[in-house]
Amino acid sequence: MTIAPDKPNATELVVPEGHVKLVIDGVEVVAPKGELLIRTAERLGTVIPRFCDHPLLEPAGACRQCLVEVEMGGRPMPKPQASCTMTVADGMVVKTQLTSPVADKAQQGVMELLLINHPLDCPVCDKGGECPLQNQAIAHGRSDSRFHERKRTFPKPINISTQVLLDRERCVLCQRCTRFSAQIAGDPFIELLERGALQQIGTAPEKPFQSYFSGNTIQICPVGALTSAAYRFRARPFDLVSTPSVCEHCSSGCAERTDWRRGKVQRKLAGDDPQVNEEWICDKGRFAFRYATTADRIKRPLVRDRETGELRESSWTEALQVAAAGLTAAREANGVGVLTGGRLTVEDAYAYSKFARIALHTNDIDFRARPHSAEELEFLSGTTVFTNPDNGVTFGGIESAPAALLVAFEPEEEAPIVFLRLRKAARKGTKVFHLGQFTTPAVEKTLGTLLACVPGAEANAINALPDHAADVVELLSKPGAVILVGERAAVVPGTFTAVARLAERTGARVAWIPRRAGERGALAVGATPNLLPGGRHVANAAARLEVERTWGVEEGSLPATPGRDTTGILEAAASGELSGLVVGGVDPFDLPDPALAEKALAGAGFIVSLELRPSAVTAHADVVLPIAPAVEKAGSYLNWEGRRREFGTTLEGTGSLPDCRVLDTLAVEMDADLFTQTPAASAADLARLGEGAVTGSSLNVAAPLVSPAGPGKAVLATWHRLIGNGSLQVDEPHLAGTARPVVAKVAKTTAAQFGLETGGHVTVSTERGAITLPVETDDLPEGVIWLPTNSGDVTVRATLGAGHGSIVSVSGGSSLGVKS
Amino acid sequence: MTQAPENTVFDQAAVDRAQAIIARYPQARSALLPMLHLVQSVEGYVSQDGIRFCAGQLDLSEAEVSAVATFYTMYKRRPCGEHLVSVCTNTLCAALGGDEIYSTLKSHLGVGHEETAGEPGTPGSITLEHAECLAACDLGPVLQVNYEFYDNQTPEKALGLVQALQAGEKPDPTRGAPLTDFKQAELQLAGFFEGRDADLDGPSAAPESLRGAKIAQERGWDAPAMPDNAEFPALPEKK
C-alpha cells in the first residue's frame, strides 16, 4: 500500500492578497479583484468577441457581443452575462463560447443582428481587412443571412469635421467614439441622436466635431463608420507595412505606428504605451506628416553661386567642401554660432553639440528657437537636465498626484497627451490649478481652477500663493503633488525662481514641459551655451576633462567659458561679432524677435543651413544641406519626463541623411571626428560619456513689478495653439480645418473700455505692425488681451514683434487683416 | 447665463423661467427636459435656436442637448399647429377603433404622422400624430388634444372634435381643464401654471375609473377595518 505524500497539490494555484480564483472554460485562474471577465479570459488566451468594450473606456455593456455563461456559488445565472461588465468573483465558473453552446448561440445571435443592417460594402470600406466586425463575422457569424427585409439606410458619409467622416450605415452604435469624446477627451461634440433603430451618431448642426483628439475615434471604431478624410480610399490595410515610431511633434513622446506603402506614409496610428500615451495620440501627431513629402522639399545640397548670387544644386562633395571652408574661415575670424531648433533627435542634437565644441571651438550653441532667458537656462541646466522617470515627474506620477499646479503651461495646446493624463487624474480626484489668463477649455476639462493673473505677473502670483491661496499650497504639500512649468515661463522673469521656492516649501516635484520634441534631448546632450553632454557645466574643468578624454581630443581644447544664448548669438551675428552661423531647422519667425533674426541672417558672413524645406534662413544661406525627416531616419527623443523614446527608420533607402551624418562628414572636412556617422554611432558615442555629477540651480531672479499698461494699451497674453501655422503642419488641409477659431479675447470690461463690440473686430498694434481680428469676451483680467501666437493671419511675433507680457495698443478694428 | 442671449426669440422672460426651472433641482442638468418643454412653449417645436438656448443655460454642448431633444417623442422637430391631436393606436385602442379614428383624421386633414394641416401656429391649424399607449386603456379608444384626454372615441366623434378645433372652437376634454393650445400646454409641462387655477377642475375621475369603487359601495364591500391604533414594530436592532 502506498501512502499519498502529505503535501499540498503542487498544481494548486496560490491566490495572492486582493485576488480571487475562478474557473474559465474548465481552467482555474487567479485574477485581481475588480478585473472584468473579458480581460481575465484574454489573459488565458480566450478572446471573447466584443465591440463596445475598450479597456480605457468605462464599461458600457451595449453591444452584447461578449455574452458568456456564469455560475456563482454553484448556481447558474439565469441569463448569459456580458463579460465586459462583469467582474471576477471567487468561485465563479465561466463558460465562454468555447465550452458553452448557450454563449456561442448568444454571440452568434448578436452577430447576426449586428449584420442585418450592415451594408455589404466591405470591398470599398477603409476598414476592410482590419475590421473587428468583419473578422468576428467570419469567426463567429453565420454563413448565410435569414434577413430578407428592408435594410436601414442613411445618406453615405457625412463630414462631422473636415477631418472625420461618418458612415451611419456601417455604425454598430457601440458608442466607443462618443464615450471617448465625453470621457477621455472631454469634448462631447459627437453624441447619440434619435432613438431605437434610428439611433445614430451625430453632431449638432453647424457644430462640427472640433476636438484635438478626434482621430482616436477613427482608430477605436470597430467598423468602418468613422474614417479619415486624409486616409480615405488611399490604401488597404493588408498592403501597408507598419513600423513602430515615435511622434516628432511635441515633448510627450507618444508611441505611434506608421503605416506606409511604396515609400510613402499613408497614415499614423496611436501605439500602445501605458506609461506614456496609453492608446491615444492627438490629431497633430496623427495627421501631420505630409510636411516630409511637400513638393518643395530640398533633396540636393544647394550652394550659393558666386557669380549669380543664387542658390544652385550641387554635389554633396562640393557643398561640404564649400561649407567646411566657409565655416573654418568664419571660425578663424570672429567665430561661428549654432542654432539647432527644438525638433532634433538626441543623436542629431548631440552631433551639433559636439560639432560646435570640436569643429567650431565654441560654446555659442542654443537649442531654444523661441523666447528664452538666462533664468530658464539656469533652471534647466541645474535641475531639469538631471530628471528622469526614476526620479522625476512622469505621466503616471501626474495620474496619482493629489494636486497639480500648471504654471505658464497650456497642456491641451502644448502637450496634448499630458492634458489627457491630467484630465484622467482630475476625474479620479486630482486637483488641478492653472496659473494662466483665462478659463481655457483645458481648465474646464481638467475640472480645474484658474488662478488668473496679468501676463508678466506669474512670478508674483506664485509668490503670493501662501498668503492668498493657502489651500493650494496645502494641497501641493501633499506627497506626490506636482508643478508643471511650460515654455512661456521663460518670458516672465522670476517665474522659475518662484517655482523653485514653492517646490522647496511644499515638497512638490517640478517638471518642465516644453512644446517641442527635441528640447529635452538637446538639453541632455549640451546643445546649450553652458552645458556639455550629461549636464556637465562647461566652466567646470573636471567635467571638461572627462569629456575631452572620452572624445579623444586634446586636453584643454574645449572652450571653457559659457557661450552666447540664442538671442546673444543673433545679436553677435547682426553686429558682426560672429562671422558665421550653423542653423538647423529654425524658423526665424519662432524666435523672440524675428526682426533681430532677420538682421542676424543678413549680417552673418557665412551661413550653413541644414533643412528639409526652404525657410527664411534659406534666402541668406551660403550652403543648404538637406537632411532627413523623422520618418526617414532612426533615433530617439527624450520626452519631457526624460524618458528615451527610441525609434527605427520607417522609410529605408530614401538616400536622405540625418543631421548627425551630415555634420559628421562636414566635421571630417574640417579635420574633426564626431563619430556620429549614424544615429546608432552617435548614440553609442553619447553613451560613453554617461551623466555628469548632479549640480543644482541657484535661482534668484526677482519677480518684476507689473505696471498698468496705460491708456489705449493692454498687456498681451499669447501662446501657441496645437493646430496653427506650425511648419510641420503644411499640406494638411483636413487637419487645418479643425483648428480653433482665430479670435482675440478680452474681459467684458476691457471690451467696453476700448469700445469693442461683441462679434466685432479689434486691432492690436505695436510700432512694428497691426493685426485686426474678431474679438470675444472671456474671463481675462482687466486690461489684458489674448491672441494666438501663430494661427492663420495672426502671427504675433512676425507682425508685432511682441510676446507674452508685451504692452500693445488696442483699438476697435474695422476690417480684417494684418498690416505691417 | 442669466441674461437673455441676443438675436433669438428667447427673451428675458424665457431666461427667467429657465433659471426658475434650474432652481427646482439639486443639479442644474435635471432642468433640461422641462426646459425643452419651455422651448416648445415659445416656438411650438424644438428649434436649433432652442437647442442653443438650453445649451447656453445649462453649459452643455449643443450636441449634448440635441442628443436629448431627439430621444423623446414629445419634442417636435417641426413647428406644430395650434393643436396637437394624438390618437392612440396601440394594440388595445386600435382593436377598439383607434386605427380607424386615426385613418379618418388622416384623410380628413390630408396629413400623415407628425404633419400639420394649416399653417403651423395659426388658429385652427392641427398637427396629427399616432401615439403609443396613453395609459387610459379602460377608456379606449382615446385621443388627446394638447395632451388633454378625450375618452371613448369613435371615428365620428373624433372627426367632429377635429372639425370643431379647425373652426376655432375648443370643446372640453372628457376629464379636466378647458382646452388651450399646444404652446400653453407645453408651458404647463415646463411647470408654469400662473393664473390658470381653474384648469384644475373637472371630474375627480372618469366613470370607468370609479367602477370598482362604486360596485363595492353598492354591494357593501370594503377593505377590512383598520385597527384603532396600529402599533409600529419595535425598533430593529442594529446589525
Added chain:
Amino acid sequence: MVDPLTPVLTKRWTEPRSWTIETYERTGGYTALPKALKAHPDQLIQQCKDSGLRGRGGAGFPTGMKWGFIPQGDGKPHYLVINADEGEPGTCKDIPTMMADPHSLIEGVIITSYAIRANFAAIYVRGEVLHCIRRLNAAVREAYAKGYLGKDILGSGFDLDVVVHAGAGAYICGEETALLDSLEGRRGQPRLKPPFPATSGLYASPTVVNNVETIASVPFIVNGGADWFRAMGRDRSPGPKIYSLSGHVTSPGQYEAPMGTTLRQLLDMAGGMKDGIPLKFWTPGGSSTPLFTAEHLDVPLDFEGAAEAGSMLGTTAIQIFNETVSVPWAVMKWTEFYKHESCGKCTPCREGTYWLVQILQRMVAGNGTASDIDTLLDVCDNILGRSFCALGDGAVSPITSGIKYFKDEFLALCHENSSKIGASTVLAGANA
C-alpha cells in the same frame, strides 16, 4: 373572509373634488404623517417589510427591503424618486390615482422620504398626461402651504422638497435607471447595474425608485399596520391591488381587489365579456407579460400565481381581447410599439425589434411562410435574456406566447399565402 373588492387606494376617488387637500384631510388624509414622523425611520422600514408590500410597478420587489438597502450615515444626500412614467400598454392605474387622489401619493412620499432619510423627492410623470401633472403640482403647492412639505415638517425637524417632473415621451423611462438618467437631463437609456440605485442612483447618490401605487399604499399601512395590510391578498403577495380591466369587457375600469383575485372573478364584477363574444386572449399585466387565454381564467393573479402559469403579474393591466381579434395582428401592433420605444442602446433590442416588426408586418400582409415562424422564435430567443434591460424581454413576450397558444393562426396566414402563390413557388424575398 375578505370582500371581493377592497377599495383602499380607490375609495376616495368617488368623493367630489377628491383631488383637493380639503377632501383629503376630511377623509382621513395626512393622519398617517404625524404618526410616522414620531416613529423612528427604521421602524417605518421595518413596518413596510412586515407588511409584505411588493412593488406595484411590475417587478414585485419587496418595498421594505428596497428601503433597507439605502446605506445610512453615509454622509451623502438620499433621494426618493417616484416612477409615474406609466406607459406599459394596458396600464392605466397610476394616472387615475394621481388625478383623483394626488395627496395619497404625496403623503406616501413624505413618509417614505422620512424613512429613507431623503430630503428631496421627485415624481417623474410621463409628459402626456397634462391634467394629472397639473393636479399633482397643485397638490404639492397645497402641501407646502399646509406645512406638510418644506422645512421642519410638522415641527419634526424633517425637511423635504418635492418636485413634479414631466417626462417627454419615452416608454423606456419606466425602467428605473433610464428614468434616473432622464431625470438627470439625459437620454433615457438604462444604466449598468451594479451599482444599483440604492447606492448610486440619482446624482450618484443612494436612491429609492418606487411606483405610484406602491408609495400611495404607505400611508394606509402606517395607519392600518402590517397585519391589516396582510389581511388582504395572499401570504407572499399581500394587500389590495388595482386591477385595470380594458378591452372587450362590458364594464372596463379599475377594480381594487385583494391580490390573487382571478380574471373570472373580475369579469363577473365587470359584467362579463362585451356583447357576449367569447374571450380569446388577455394580458395579465401589460403587453410585456406573456399572453393568457381562456384556460387561464382561474389563475390567481398575484406574483406567484401568474408566474406559475407561465406569465407575470406585471402591472395587473388586464387587456381583454375577444374572438374578433387576430393574434398575429395584435402581436404585430405590440411589436411595432416595442420597436418605436426601444432606446437603441443594445443590439438585440434595437436590431431585433427592427427585424421582428418587418417579419410580422409581412406575415400579416399575407406574405409570410411557415419558416418565418421559426425565424421569429429564434430571433426572440436571441433577444430574450440577451438585451441590456427588460424591454427586450418584454418585446418578445407577445410573440412567443402568441405563437405558443395560437400557432395555427400564424400558420393559417402562411397557408393563405402559399395557396395564393402556389405551393411550389417560393415567395420573393421570403426564405430565399
